[in-house]
């Protein structure tokens with residue numbers, strides 16, 4: 311009962327935010343730090359601004375490693391996160407509660423079995439610039455978020471990457487398959503993604519250059535995340551060289567970034 315009422319209140323609050331004024335300094339941050347915003351149609355820009363307001367009203371940002379959270383940080387991250395939600399019926403990353411932000415790469419403990427001796431596991435640390443946790447948090451490094459924001463055409467964006475992981479996890483395990491509309495879309499998705507995943511693995515083994523970041527060969531979940539980055543940041547090359555993959559991702563995000571490039575401003 312309380313869940314039902316909370317859901318109603320949340321939806322009502324979200325709808326009220328459609329009429330809230332978007333602060334002018336937030337708009338300047340979007341234009342500067344989320345360059346893809348400037349390529350959207352006027353109606354998509356309005357939709358993005360509304361989604362950013364809902365996102366910022368519902369998610370908590372925490373500065374780590376001595377970092378003080380600023381408006382620039384929260385609007386930049388929310389802008390990229392909401393780009394992935396733009397045309398879809400969405401519940402705004404319902405499992406996400408916190409965004410933890412470090413000033414730079416952060417260290418996480420890891421255990422690895424190199425197979426060098428039976429039962430021996432090596433402990434160490436990895437330096438990461440982003441990580442999505444299934445327990446309701448995303449961790450990012452601000453300097454990597456900034457680097458990605460400055461170049462929206464290099465095919466990589468750590469914020470987009472980590473939020474793609476969250477969408478993937480909405481379907482259960484992080485396996486490269488987010489929630490799709492119907493059985494037919496699932497069947498098409500699995501066929502295309504499996505073929506493209508294997509293609510990328512072969513290209514990596516043979517040392518060939520690829521549109522997709524080869525980090526995508528690590529796991530199907532990473533493949534979906536790097537494919538999402540390329541879809542938004544290098545759409546023309548992705549469409550030319552991997553048209554079936556582009557089409558599948560376009561069907562999911564219900565957006566066509568190639569067309570943004572031809573829009574008159």
Ligand SMILES: [Zn+2]
Pocket residue numbers: 471475531532535
């Ligand atoms: Zn990843």
